[in-house]
Amino acid sequence: MTSRTSFWTTLTDPLIRQNPVTLQILGICSALAVTTTLATAVTMSVSLTIVLTLAAGIISVIRRHIPDTIRLIVQIVIVASLVIVIDQILQAYFADISRALSVYVGLITTNCLVLGRTEAYARYHAPWPSMIDAFGNGLGYSFVLIVIGTIRELFGQGQLFGVQVLPLADEGGWFTPLGLMLLAPSAFFLLGGLVWVVRSVWSEQAEPPEHSPPLRPEPVE
Amino acid sequence: MAGTDWNPWRRLLALPNTSRTKTIVVAFLVSAICAVLVSGATVLLRPIQTANRAAEEQAQIADLVQGIPGMSALLEQAGGTLSTVVIDLESGRAATDISTETLETALADQANWTALETGSDLAGIGYRPNYAQIFLLRDGDTVLLALLPVAGQGYGGRIDAIVAVHGDMNTIAGIAITQHSETPGLGARIKDRSWQDSFPGTLIRDASGQVRFNVARATSSTDYEVDGITGATRTGNGITNMMRFWLGPDGYGPLIDAIQRGEF
Numbered sequence: 001m002t003s004r005t006s007f008w009t010t011l012t013d014p015l016i017r018q019n020p021v022t023l024q025i026l027g028i029c030s031a032l033a034v035t036t037t038l039a040t041a042v043t044m045s046v047s048l049t050i051v052l053t054l055a056a057g058i059i060s061v062i063r064r065h066i067p068d069t070i071r072l073i074v075q076i077v078i079v080a081s082l083v084i085v086i087d088q089i090l091q092a093y094f095a096d097i098s099r100a101l102s103v104y105v106g107l108i109t110t111n112c113l114v115l116g117r118t119e120a121y122a123r124y125h126a127p128w129p130s131m132i133d134a135f136g137n138g139l140g141y142s143f144v145l146i147v148i149g150t151i152r153e154l155f156g157q158g159q160l161f162g163v164q165v166l167p168l169a170d171e172g173g174w175f176t177p178l179g180l181m182l183l184a185p186s187a188f189f190l191l192g193g194l195v196w197v198v199r200s201v202w203s204e205q206a207e208p209p210e211h212s213p214p215l216r217p218e219p220v221e
Numbered sequence: 222m223a224g225t226d227w228n229p230w231r232r233l234l235a236l237p238n239t240s241r242t243k244t245i246v247v248a249f250l251v252s253a254i255c256a257v258l259v260s261g262a263t264v265l266l267r268p269i270q271t272a273n274r275a276a277e278e279q280a281q282i283a284d285l286v287q288g289i290p291g292m293s294a295l296l297e298q299a300g301g302t303l304s305t306v307v308i309d310l311e312s313g314r315a316a317t318d319i320s321t322e323t324l325e326t327a328l329a330d331q332a333n334w335t336a337l338e339t340g341s342d343l344a345g346i347g348y349r350p351n352y353a354q355i356f357l358l359r360d361g362d363t364v365l366l367a368l369l370p371v372a373g374q375g376y377g378g379r380i381d382a383i384v385a386v387h388g389d390m391n392t393i394a395g396i397a398i399t400q401h402s403e404t405p406g407l408g409a410r411i412k413d414r415s416w417q418d419s420f421p422g423t424l425i426r427d428a429s430g431q432v433r434f435n436v437a438r439a440t441s442s443t444d445y446e447v448d449g450i451t452g453a454t455r456t457g458n459g460i461t462n463m464m465r466f467w468l469g470p471d472g473y474g475p476l477i478d479a480i481q482r483g484e485f
Contacts, residue, residue, distance in 0.1 A: 065234060067244040074251050081255035085262040092269040095277065103405060 010132050014140035020113050021144040021191075022198045023205055027113035031145055032187040034104050038161050041149030042142075043097045047086050047105060049138025052114050055079045056122040056134035063123050075118050080109045113141060148190050156181030278383075278399050282356065282368060285385055285397040289366070289421065296358060303356040303368065313475025314485070316352050324354055337471070344466035345374030345459075355476075364388050364480050369473050370399075373463025376455040378402035380411070380463060386425070390477045393423045393434075408456030419447040425468050432469045436461045 020026045027048075034044040058078055059066070066074050087105045090098040098105070108114065117137050122130040153159055158166035158175045167173020180186050199206045226232055236243040286303070287293050296303070307324050309316045319327050327333050334348040356368035365388045372381050380401045385394040396417050403409045410416055424444045427433050433445035436457035441448050449457045466472050479485045 062247075065238065065243070065247060067238045067240075067247055069239075070244055070248055074247065077251055077255050081259050084259045088262045088266045088270075092266040092273065095270075095273040 007129070007132055010129055011136040011139075014133070014136040015143060016140070016198065017202065017205075019140040019144065019198070020116070020137050021141055022195045024116070025195075026116050027111045027141060028191060030104050030107055030111055031141070031148065031191065032184055034101060035145055035149040035152050035187055036156065036182050037100070037159075038146070038149045038153045039097060040100045041145040043090070043094065044101060044104065045138070045142030045145045047090070048108055048111065048114070048141060049135060051079065051082045051086055051108055052117060052134045052138045053131050054082055055114060055118055056130040057127050059118045060122040060125060060127040060130035066123070071123070072115075072119070075115060076109070079114050079118070083108045113137065144191070144194065147194065148187055151190055152181045152186060156186075274400075281397040281399055282383060285368065285383060285395050286358070286366070289385060289394045303358050305354060305356055307352055307354050308476055310349070310351055310353055310473065311475065313473075313477070313479040319352055321354060324352060327352060341471050342466070343462040343469070344372065345462065346372055346379075346466075349471065353473075355473075363483075364390075364485060366394060367480065369467065371463055371467040371472070373459055373466065375401060375403050375411075375459035376408050376453070377404060380456075380459060382460075382463070384464070384467070386477075388480075390480050391425050393420050393425060396420045403453065403456050407450065408453040410450050410453065411456060411460065416448065416450060423447055425464075432465045434461065434464045434468065 014020055016022075018024075021028060021031055030044060030048075034040045055075070055078055059075055083106060086108075087098070090101070090105060117134050121133045125133070150160065153161075154165065155178045157177055158164060158168055158173075166175035169176045178186075226235070233243060233246055238244075282303070286296055305321050307316045307319050307321055308314065328350050333351045335351055336348055337346070353370060355370070357364055358366040367386045367388075367390070369384050369386060370381070371384055372379060374380070378401070380403070381399045383397045383399060385396065386392065387394045398411050398417075401409065401411060403411060419441060423434065423441075423446070425432060425434050427445070433443075435443075435446045437446040437449045438454070438457075439449055439451070468474070468477070476485070
């Protein structure tokens with residue numbers, strides 16, 4: 001089990017094939033909230049990946065000694081403490097970005113992705129594989145955030161990382177920003193589109209329909 | 222391992238996970254370690270965060286001045302800096318024994334604060350400092366612009382702001398919110414430029430000297446009103462009360478009178 005290939009699959013599976021956001025639809029609340037600009041999306045991705053990896057490592061180290069009755073509380077306490085530490089560091093060294101992220105860093109605690117990985121994987125595996133799995137999932141989450149963040153910032157403001165890429169029409173260029181891209185619904189549309197693309201290419205990800213449509217319309221009485 | 226192991230740590234780890242002792246000890250250990258981690262990070266990083274906030278406030282003051290039409294030219298004329306004055310709020314004059322450097326130590330002393338009675342405590346702050354640091358932009362002897370720090374109770378907590386008032390001491394030139402904890406998307410919109418843009422030109426007092434400033438329920442209809450924010454009535458009320466307190470007789474009233482008489 002410790003062969004190189006299994007580490008590699010643990011790391012790369014969550015990127016697309018088992019992507020936590022597009023396949024499992026976990027952690028989308030923050031994915032929608034922080035993707036208006038690329039800088040906040042990247043910061044959020046890095047913070048979440050660090051928290052997720054550290055939490056998986058710590059929980060995996062003490063996994064044999066977490067009493068079952070309080071396991072969720074123990075996991076949440078560990079995750080929450082890591083999040084507070086990260087938030088403090090951001091406030092100290094990245095004050096601008098911390099202000100842009102506002103409450104969403106704190107909400108990493110309640111991100112279903114973090115608890116999902118610690119509960120489903122880190123609790124049953126050794127620290128090293130757990131951390132690799134967590135890191136892979138963090139990368140998968142980051143991938144989705146960065147894709148959506150890029151599209152939203154590029155088409156919403158014509159910028160990337162705050163640098164004007166497309167010349168704006170009111171400053172003599174040709175590009176008229178799409179205001180919709182800066183609003184929350186656009187993130188839903190983009191995420192939906194991304195899920196659709198991923199599931200069309202990797203068709204095994206598509207879920208079977210829950211209801212089969214009727215063969216012909218009901219006769220009208 | 223045969224026989225009894227006397228190492229308490231190993232005995233604890235050897236206990237089954239269903240044991241009540243182990244549950245309590247594990248819970249205690251996890252919370253204790255996490256508490257140390259969190260408090261350690263907070264205490265170690267606090268000085269840097271405070272410095273950041275101070276820098277942000279300076280930037281906001283600069284921004285506020287830049288945003289007032291015609292002010293940046295005047296500021297350059299005056300040497301590029303605002304003069305900082307510590308004033309005695311009671312008398313409305315510059316404090317004689319306290320300077321900018323000693324203000325912080327002076328305000329750590331409870332004797333330099335005045336308890337406010339329920340009736341006069343419009344802003345809901347409980348205590349008012351006797352001294353405040355203000356910023357002035359002068360041209361010779363006349364005051365062109367005064368930046369007055371104010372504080373009050375909003376919906377989610379304390380609101381700190383800086384109000385810029387023109388030399389006539391009755392026309393607002395702008396506002397900057399330096400700190401607040403209002404609801405994101407509703408009350409937190411007091412941070413937005415679009416809302417703050419309705420402040421310049423608003424009058425503070427009417428002819429009889431009564432403070433009339435008001436945050437309207439919707440769109441402002443008089444010279445004394447600024448637009449309200451939908452869904453943030455209590456934040457708006459907080460701002461109204463804050464401004465009425467600080468620009469009234471218990472706040473900067475004596476200072477405003479002194480400047481209007483040309484005695485400052």
